[in-house]
Structure formats: structure tokens, C-alpha cells
Amino acid sequence: MLHYIYPVLIVSTLLVGLFNREKIKGKIIFSLLYFLFFSVLVEVSGPLISKFLDIKSFFVYNTYFLVSILFYNYLFKAYLTSKKTKKTLNLLTIGYVLFIVLNHFLMQDYYHSFQTNSAIYSGIFAIIAVGAYYFESLNSDKVLYAKKSLLFWVSLGLLLFQIGIIPIYIFAEYLNFSGIFDYILLTLNFILYGCMMIGFVVSERAHN
Template sequence: MFIEYSYIGFYTIILIVGFYHFKKYEHSVLLKWWMGFLVYSFLTELVSRYTIERFRIRAIIIYNSWYFLNALFYLLFYFYKVNNRIRKRILLSLISVYLVFFGLQFVYLNYTKEYFVYTWMAGQLFVVFSVIIYFAEMLNSDKIINIQKSLFFWISLGVLIFNVVLLPVFVIGELIDWQGIFEYIIFGANIILSLCFITGFVLSKKEFNN
């Protein structure tokens, strides 16, 4: 029970720290959209927890929607963040493949009764590729010198670790039943993700959040 409610706490802390440091990124449309997505994620946790506790049913629609939009958001996030034309085309291809993949699962599976696990895994894999593409562009620019002062760096680091940790968990979880261990792994991954976001808010400088 503690683990399930802790995610609401994580988002609450992230949002409080994030809005407190709003001046550092108020000029960035991408970062403001990212904050908006965090608010949506926070509301998702609230609504899903209420649904589970109040009606004693699984919040499948809510989680399917969040996992789909989470991957799509970060794919678009990095598509608009990178500048290299070839990298943009690669990201656009990933977005297109992801949408087709989701569409196929939507047709053949019941969106309200079955978790779209394969869509989740594809989304996580594509997001990992997107972060790597972003880091590759940073390594070939002068921005690498002060990258630790950029909120984009800390977002990317957290997202990369989170997805790299959870992707094999989802894959292996399809083969064996280890739900109890999975809960602790996802809990630890969320702690790391939250710490990266909070560190980014604290350490980043306005001039590097472009």
C-alpha cells in the first residue's frame, strides 16, 4: 500500500520544487509543456488510485492511456529538441512506427480490459533511443561543457535510467511471474527519476534551459 501511494508523493514533491524554480525555465515552451505533462501524470496517479480503492477495479484504461502518451510525449519532446535534420528524421520514423504499433494493438486487443504491454515496451525502447540521439547531439556541440546546468540534461538522464531499468523488467515479466519484485524495482526506478528531476530544477541555470 505504501508503494502505491508513494508515487503521488513523488509527483507532489517534483511539482512543488518545479513550480518554485519556474523562473529558470519560463522562457522554454518545451519545458513548460513538460511540466504540464508532469501535472497530467500526477492527476493520473490520483485518479487511478481513487478508481482502484473506490470501485475495486483495475485502472486499465487510465494506465494504458498514460503509458501511450508518456512515450509519445518524450518522442515528440526530443524531436523538437534536436536540431540535426537526420536525427529529426530518425525520431519522426520512431514516432510513426510507435503510432502504427499502438494502432495494431488497439485493433486486436481490448483497450479497456487488457494492458498494452507490448506497446509499453516498444515505447520505452524508442524513448531510450531518443535520449541517446539527444546525448549524441550534445556531445558534438559546445553545450556539453555546461550540460550539468541544463534541466534538459537531468530530465534526459532520469528518463534514460528509468526506461533502461524497466524495459528488461517488462520483457522478463512476460515470461515469469515476479510481481512482488517488479513493484520494488519500479519503486526504485521512480526514486531515481524523481531525484534527477529535482536535481535538475535545483542545479540548472536559466541561460542553459533553452
């Protein structure tokens, strides 16, 4: 039952974004709407593939992590000024692609298992990207109007989500999370997309 909530949550975020699209029209952050649409497709297609095609849909979610790291690399680089930091993010992204391949052949099959190792890598990348964005913001006048920036709210939700989910990925095989994992994941998703919705509403075009 809980898995039905995720598409509704993401669609709600997408609709709030579309309603406030004039604030981000023509801006790099507008690409977030496309990413949200892709996220909806993932959440809808995953269960449908398993149910109607009778095949494992792990590859759908593993592909999501690949697309997400490419998206966040593109998004945060657009708002960073340090060439060194941008280069670091590019190298980490290339490293992620190589890691997926190695993980597939050596540990977790891309098509038949959920690649928790890749998910952890993706999460660490997101934290690094957010950290770089915050560091630059704190050393510029961006910090003065951070709450009016959609990227601030996106980065806040992303940071809180990854801080919460990475430990679960790491310790899931050692601890029994079966009873509460779904609720923890749901709570983290509400935080992630809740922050995005707040950002769409309170942000101002001049600061996006």
C-alpha cells in the same frame, strides 16, 4: 501502500519545478511541468476509477504511455538540430500509434489489459530520443554545461528508468517478480524523479 508513494513523489517533483520555474519560464522545457501535472492525474485517477467505478483502469495507464511518447517527441525534437533525427522520431511516434491499434486488436486489449508491448515500444523510443540528444551534445559545446541543463537531468533519469524497466516488461510473464517488482519499480521512479528534482535545482536559465 506503495502506490500512495507515486503521487507524492510526482507532486514533490512538480513543486520543486514550480519553485524553480523562473529558470525555465518561456522555454520549451517548461512543458515538463504540464506533463508532471498530467502524471499526477494519472496516478491519482487510476486507483480511484478502479475503486469507485468498479472498472479496470488499464486504459488510464495505456493512455499515459501514448501521451508520454508524444511529449518526449515534442521535447527532444525542440533541442535537436538534425532534421533526419527529427524525422526519425516523428516516424517512430506515428509507428507507435499504429502499434497501439494493432496491439489492441491482435494481442493486448487497450481497455482490459496493461499493454506491456506498447510500454516496451515507448521505452525504446525514449532511449533512442535520449541517445540522439546525447550524441548531438557530445559533438557540440553543449557537453561543457550539460550538468547545468535541466534536459540533461531529465534525459539521465529517463534513460536509467527505461534501462531498468524494459527487461522487467519483457520477462515478467516468464519469471516471478511478484515479490520484488513493486520495490524495483519504486526504486526506478525515485531515480527518474530524483534526477528531475536535481535538474530543477542545479540547472541555470541560460542553459535551459
